[in-house]
Amino acid sequence: MQPRPRIVRRAVHGVLLLDKPLGLSSNDALQRAKRLFRAEKAGHTGTLDPLASGLLPLCFGAATKFSQASLDADKRYLATVQLGETRFGGDLEGAVIERRPVHTTRADLETACARFVGPIDQLPPMHSALKHEGRALYEYAREGVEVERTPRRVTIHSMAIVAGEHDRWTLDVRCSKGTYIRTLAEDLGAALGCGAHLAGLRRTGAGGLTLDRAVTLEALEAMDEPARDACLLSADRLLAECPEVRLAAEEAARFLAGMRRRIDLPDADCVRVFGPEPRAFLGSGHIAAGELISTRLLSPVEVQGLLQERTP
Template sequence: MSAPLRPRVPRRALHGVLLLDKPVGLSSNDALQKAKRLMRAEKAGHTGTLDLLASGLLPLCFGAATKFSQASLDADKRYTATLRLGQTRAGGDLEGEVLRERPVAVTPDAIAAACARFSGLIKQVPPMHSALKKDGKALYEYARAGIEVERAPRQVTIHAIDILSWAPEQHQLVLDVRCSKGTYIRTLAEDIGELLGCGAHLSALRRTASGGLDLADAVTLDQLAALTEPERDTLLRRPDCLLADQPEVRLPANEAARFLQGLRRRTPLADADAVRVYGPEPAAFLGSAHITAGELIADRLLSPPEVQALLQS
C-alpha cells in the first residue's frame, strides 16, 4: 500500500533577505530548500555556496531580493578558519585522506610572518575540489574521477589575516580572514602550511560576514522552525540590505515612475559604477543603477507590485 500523499503547502510571495546560519554537513541548496519550505516562499535563491564542511552566514533571497543576489556574491567575505598544521590532506580539508605528516616546529613570530606574506593582492591556484568549471565541467567532478587538470592562477585580495589562537600541542591555528570574493580558504591554509615548512589543511571553516551582513544577526534552521509564521516574517530584511555599501539616489515621484519603466534619467551626480535608487518615500526602494556622463541608467529594477509589497510590509 502506497504512503499517503502529504498535503500541498500553499506558497506565498515574499520579498526580502533571510540571514541563515548554515550548519556543517548540509549543502547550501538543501539549507535553502528547508528555509523556503518553512517560509512558504514562492521564489528563493542563495547568494553563493558554502561547502558541506563549512558553516556560517548564508544570505537567502526571497522574491524581489533574488534580483540583487549578485551584489552579495561580489561582496567581500570574512571567515574564521581553523588550520591543522603538520598534516596535508587530499582536497586540502578534513574530508580528504592524509597525504603527508611532518613535524611542527614553528614560533608565533613565524606564524605572524607567514600570515603577513599572504596579505594583500595575491595569486591562488584554485583547488581541484571546487565548483570552478573547466570545459563546462566542475573541477570537483574531475577530482572525483582521479583526474587533475591544469588551473591558471587567479588574483584575489586578502584584506587582513588576524591570529585568533595558536595551540602548539594540537597543532591548531585559528585565523580571522577578511578577503575578496573568489578566495579559496583551503588553498590559503595549504599555502601558509607550506611556507611554514610543515604543511597544513583546513579542519574547519565558518563564514562570519558577507559585505555588510553579519553572522551575529543570523538564525539557525532549528530556531527558524521553532518560530510562528509572523515571527519568521519579521526576520526578513529589505532587499536593499544587499546594496548597503552603494551610494543612495533618491528620485521625486514623477522621475521614479519613469525610472521604473527603464528610462534613463538626467542627474547632476558624479559617475558611479553602482548606486541604489529610491522614490520619494524613505522605504520606496526601486532598484540598482549606475551613473555615466550625467545619466542614471537602470541595472536591476523592481516591478511596481514589488515596490508596493515592500512598502506595505
Template structure:
C-alpha cells in the same frame, strides 16, 4: 486470460501528499548554515518554511563550512549577484603539520611533518599572504571545467590543469595558536579559496597544513551576528519567520543612495535614463519618494542615471506594505 492485479491496500490507505501553497515573499534571510548541509539544501529548507515562490542563495558555502549564508527571496533575488561579488570574512582553523588529499578534514592524510614554529614566523607568513596574491583553485571545488564541477573529476581520480587566479587578502589576523592548531580571521575578495590559503600558508611555514574548520562571518555589509540558525527558524511561527526577513537593500548598504520624485520614479521603473545632480558612481541604490520605496540599482555617468536591476511596481508596493 490474466486477471488485472489489484492495487495494494497499503497504497490505497496512504493519505494524499499535502501540497504547499507558495506565496510571494520578498527579502533577505541571514542564515547561520549548519555543518554538513549544502547551501542548496539549506535554501530549499528555508524556502519550504517560508512557503516562498522564488528564492536563491548568494554563492555556495561548502557542506563542511558553517556560518553566514544570505538567502534571497522574491525581489531580493535581483541583487544576489551583489552579495556574490562582495568581500567576505571567515574564521578558519588550520591543522599544522598535516596535508590532506582534499585540503580539508574530509580527505586522507597524505603527509605528516613536525611543527616547530614561533609566533613571529606565523605572523610573517600571514603578512606574506596579505595583499594581492595568486591562487590555483583546488580540485575539490565547484569550479566548472567543460560543464562539470572539478570535484567530479577529483572523485574519479582525474587532475585537471587549472590556471592561477588573482585574489586579494585584505587581512589575516591570528585568533589563537596552540602548537599544531592555528585559528585565523581572514578578510578577502570574492573567489578566494580559504582551503588553498591554508595549504599555501602551511607550505610557506615548511610544515604543511590543511583546513580543519571554516566559518563565514561576513559577506559585504551583512554579518553573522545577525543570522539565525535553521533549528531556531523551524521552531518559529510563520509570522515570526517573516519578521526575520530583511529588506532587499540590506545587500546594497555600502552603495550611495539616490531618491527620485514620483514623476522620475515612474520613468526610472520603465527603464528610462534621467538627468540627476549627483556625483558619478558605478553603483547606486535608487528609491522613490516614500521612505522604503526601493526601486532598484543604477549607475551614474556624466550626470545621467542609468537603470540597472529594477523592481516591478508590484514588488515596490509589496516592500512598502511589509
C-alpha cells in the same frame, strides 16, 4: 499512510541572513528555508561548502534580482588551520598525505600571514565547483582524475590571528570573492615548511552583511509564519555598501520606466535608488556624467511587495 499535505506557495520578497550549519549543502539549506517560508522563488548568493558554517544570505522573490551583488562582494571568514598535516583536498575530510613536525611560533605565523596579504595567485583546488568541459572539478576529483587548472588572481585584504597555539590556529581572513580558504591554508603551511590543512571554516561576513543578525534553520522552524517574515530584510541590504539616491514620485516613476535622469551627484559605479515612500526600494543604478542610469529595476508589483514585507 496519509499523503503529505501540499504546500501552498506564496509571493515572498526579501533577504534572509541564514546561519548555515555544518554538514548541509547551500542548496539543501536553501530548499529547507524555501519550504518554511512557502516561497515561490528563492536563491542563495554563493556556495558555502557542507564542511563550512556561517553566513549564507538567501534571496526571496524580488531580492533574487540583486543576488549578484553579494556574490561579487568581499568575504570574511574564521578559518581554523591545522599545521603539520597535509590532506587530500586540503581540508579535514581528505585522507592524510603527509605529517611533519611543527616548530612554529606565533611570530612565525604572523610573518607568514603577512606574506599573503594583497593580490595573490591561487590554483583552484580540484575539490571545487569550477567547471571543466561542462563538469564540476569535484566530480573529476571523486574519480581520481587531475585536471589542469589556471591560477586565479584574488586579494587577501587582511589575515589576523584570533586564537591558537603550537599546531592549531584560528585566523580572521578578509578576502575578495573567489578566494579558496583551503588553498590559502595549504599555501600557508607550505610557507611555514610543515604543511597544513583547513580544519574548520565559518563565514562571518559578505559585503556589508554580517553574521550577528543571522538565524538558524532550527530557530526558523520554531517560529510561526509572521515571526519568520519579520526576519526578512529589504532587498537593498544586498547593496548595503552602495550610496543611496532618493527620488520624488514623478522621477521615481520615470526611473522605473528605465529612463535616464539628470542628477546633481558625483559619479558612482553603484547606487541604491529609493522612491518617496519610506524604504520604497526601486532598484540599482549607476551615475555617470551627471546621469542616473538604471542597472536592475523592480516592477511596481515587486516594489509594493517589498513594502508589504516591511510593514509590521
